[in-house]
Amino acid sequence: MGAIKETTMEVVTTDATTKPARKSRGRVPQSTAGIDPDDVRSALFEVMEAYKQPKVRSDEEMLDRIALYFATCAERGSHPVLEEMALYCGYTLDSFWDIEHGRNKGFSPQTSAIVKKAKFCVQTLDAKLATSGKLNFLAYCFRAKNYYGMQDKVEHVVTSGTAEVYSRDDIASRYMIDGGDGTVE
Secondary structure (H helix, E strand, O other), X not given: OOOOOOOOOOOOOOHHHHOOOOOOOOXXXXXXXXXXXXXXXXXXXXXXXXXXXXXXXXXXXHHHHHHHHHHHHHHHOOOOOHHHHHHHOOOOHHHHHHHHOXXXXXXXXXXXXXXXXXXXXXXXXXXXXXXXXXXXXXXXXXXXXXXXXXXXXXXXXXXXXXXXXXXXXXXXXXXXOOOOOOOOO
16 A cells, blocks of 8 residues: 655635624615515516516417516506516517517518517506606606617707807807906997
């Protein structure tokens, strides 16, 4: 038999190994802080119901599944959202949008119109709830800008040949620069 070689290993402790592990002590994780755990459970059951739906295989099946989704939301009293509607049809939101915008042709030329109309139904409901004060304004703004193509920007149109020419003194006076008084002559 061969000789057994004895080795030693030195253990060096650092701050990371000497600190006790944090225990949750029943606290809710930060991502769900302030949300009732029963609400999270309920929402997760709803999402998992949508997740389990098989992918639709025709325009008719998509129409039926979207109608079923809206009926399910009405029955449980939940707000329909595009993400869950896409899952209910067996798609991700990105795939649903690809159909809407023609990057994925769908089942027929009508598939895109079906998705657009279903999306418009959710958009309309969001608008009705927002204008009645039932939907958080910031949530509505986020959804309107990110899902419905709405924008809150101001556009300035400059037409050539119509600009007035101002002298340096006019500009200085208008903007109260170099002793200007804010008046325009």
